[in-house]
Amino acid sequence: MQASAYPAGDYLYPALYSFCMRPELEQAIELLQHHDSSDDERALGLLQATVFNFSMKVCGHREDAEDTMQEVLLKSLRYLPKFDSPKALAVWLYKVARNNCLMKRRRSKFAPKEHLSLEELMPNVAEMKALASEPRNTPEAQTLRVEEASILRKAVLRVPPQYRLVLVLHDMEGLDAADVARVLAIREGTVRVRLHRARLFVRKELAKRAKSRHRRLPTSTLSRPRRCKDMFAALSDYMDGVLDDSMCDELEKHLNGCVPCENFLDSLERTIAQCRSLDSGCRSKTAGKMRKKLLAEYRRAVETLGEGSHPGAKLS
16 A cells, blocks of 8 residues: 555644654663663663553553563563664564563453454444534544543553554554554554554544433434445544545545544544543552662673673664
């Protein structure tokens, strides 16, 4: 698929499409290259926060996230001096963290089935009619309040693991599709498919919560217009600027005349923006003690490379 330029028009918000990997990883690389004890400790603190954040979003349990944080960094210490690329470090850390999270995952009795059907994630006719009467809002106008953040965390944890990992890595940790594919050892095309369905699932979960707080929409067994159905399947590729030019033009023409689809796209964009702003924080009581132990182990790993020598096999 040929990547097109980001489509022009009123529908897109550029901030959603610039992949922004966690700045903590770049800062950690810079600090580690100083070979200073205080800088090393700061770098390890940044890496702790990164792994803990990822693990909380995937596992959902603080104890599991703390265990993963410790185990991942202990496994990574001897390799850290060899990294000079934040991207390479990110792929390594997330790959190890992903394996640990999957081993520790506690299955929820409320978890949905493992496979997400695109058909079931689309809005029904009743919701389409409701979307037609909703005012449009930009993602920038949405502030993620404390209660909304809690609802969003629960919605993300309800996404089946194979889809959730893609969502967390791409929309919440800022990796591009190619790097997500490397972390998960799957094809880039599979990343795109799972990402779109995960986004739709979270949007639907948030919409259900909103309906329960206000009014319930009537259910309907009528099918959606075929054209709208075709457009929905391509929305994530459109938003991420990886849709081929001809399909992009076709989708924009449809959006210009279909208010429900416009508003559905808005709601999906708001969902992605909220996912990107969600941060679990690293408020572990054991993080400080753990960091002292990690620092000692890291200094020993550096010493084994030889005093004053530059690591031979850089990972970039």
